Structure formats: structure tokens, C-alpha cells
Amino acid sequence: MSKLTLRLKTLLDELSPCQTFADVGCDHGYIAENMLKSGKCEFAYVTDVSPVCLQKAVDLLSSEYKGRFKGIVCDGLQGVPKVDQALIAGMGGELICDILSRADFLPERIVLQPMKNAEKVREKAVKSGYKLIKDYTFVDEKFYDVIVCERGKDSYTQDELTFGRDNLRYKNPAFRQVIEKKIQVLKTALPNMTEIDSATAKKQIEKYTEILNK
Numbered sequence: 001m002s003k004l005t006l007r008l009k010t011l012l013d014e015l016s017p018c019q020t021f022a023d024v025g026c027d028h029g030y031i032a033e034n035m036l037k038s039g040k041c042e043f044a045y046v047t048d049v050s051p052v053c054l055q056k057a058v059d060l061l062s063s064e065y066k067g068r069f070k071g072i073v074c075d076g077l078q079g080v081p082k083v084d085q086a087l088i089a090g091m092g093g094e095l096i097c098d099i100l101s102r103a104d105f106l107p108e109r110i111v112l113q114p115m116k117n118a119e120k121v122r123e124k125a126v127k128s129g130y131k132l133i134k135d136y137t138f139v140d141e142k143f144y145d146v147i148v149c150e151r152g153k154d155s156y157t158q159d160e161l162t163f164g165r166d167n168l169r170y171k172n173p174a175f176r177q178v179i180e181k182k183i184q185v186l187k188t189a190l191p192n193m194t195e196i197d198s199a200t201a202k203k204q205i206e207k208y209t210e211i212l213n214k
């Protein structure tokens, strides 16, 4: 079985056991391989908009998992049969929002890992009828956000949208590092800023400090 990076392992851990699973934008196919191998899903759809990327997953799964997976070249969730659970990871937040907007269906459970614009993804997930059951920052050389959603009602405050609800509640070390880094960047830039920019930056520093100390 392929060795997973810490990022992929974190995503795998956030996926629940299910009958049918789709990895949207699967590329290498490592997550589907692990889901099938561990029996965490009965059947996996590996999908990608790029035939070349999809072929990597198909090649990986073909010998051991014949009859338990299907590869589909498609755009997002368009053309994917209804599944219990989906993963959309390693893409920009705006693309993930787009995929949710254009989806033929929305699964009961979905795990999202945007590379940026996590705030937009949180907002879109809530508007799409999901409850965000986990939402936190983690580190694997770089910092990432993972957002675990289940069908249901939710309402997020502006701070929760901006920072992530679990980050505000638990302030794990990865989140602390992200915010401390933002404060440091602003403090370093302050001396070269105009008066107006410096006033805005100081307010931002205050906000970040308040978030860390709340």
C-alpha cells in the first residue's frame, strides 16, 4: 500500500466508514487505495478532470481492486453517481466552491481540504446545507485546513468563517503558529507603511492577538 504523507493521513482519518466513496480530483489515488484496503468503503469512484491524472489512480487500483472501483473523467461532482461520502482535497477554495455549486448531487458527508480561501469554502458549505462538524488547521511542512461536513443546518459567525470554528475553540499549535506568523509579518512591515496602512495593520494585529488570548 502507498505510504501516505501526513496531509493525506489526516484526510484519511477524517473520512468515515461508508458504502460508496468518491475522491474528486483524485490524481494519485492513494486515498481510495487506503479506503478500499482498510474496508472503510465498499466501493470507490476515483474521478479527475484530467485523464492523465486519473490514469495514475486507475493504474494503482487495477490489479488489487477490480470490481470495487471505477475511474471517471469528469468535472467535479458532475457525472459522479450518488455516493455516501466524498473527498475534495488539494484544490483552491474557489474551485471547491464552484464544484459544490455545479454538483449534480451533494453527498451526506463531505471532507474538504482547500489549499487557500478556506473562509469561502466554510461559507459555501454552510450555504449548501452542511453542518461543519470539524474545521481545523494542521501542519505537514505547510499549513492546511480541513473541513468535515455532514448534511444539516449550521450557522457560522464571521470570526468562525475567517478562522475556523475548532481553531477558535481549541487553538491548536498549528493554528497558533499561523496567527503568530501573521502578527510577525505585520509587525515587520509596520515601519515601512503609510499612516493609513499602519492603522489598519495595527487593528489587524489587535484582532489576531485577541483571537489568540480569548
Ligand SMILES: C[S@@+](CC[C@H](N)C(=O)[O-])C[C@H]1O[C@@H](n2cnc3c(N)ncnc32)[C@H](O)[C@@H]1O
Binding pocket: 024, 025, 026, 027, 028, 047, 048, 049, 050, 053, 074, 075, 076, 077, 088, 089, 090, 091, 095, 099
Ligand atoms: C493537486 S491535485 C490534488 C490531488 C489529491 N486530491 C490530493 O489532495 O493529494 C489536484 C487534482 O484535482 C484535479 N482537478 C482540478 N480541477 C478539477 C475539477 N474541476 N474536477 C475534478 N478534478 C479536478 C487535477 O487534475 C488534479 O489531479
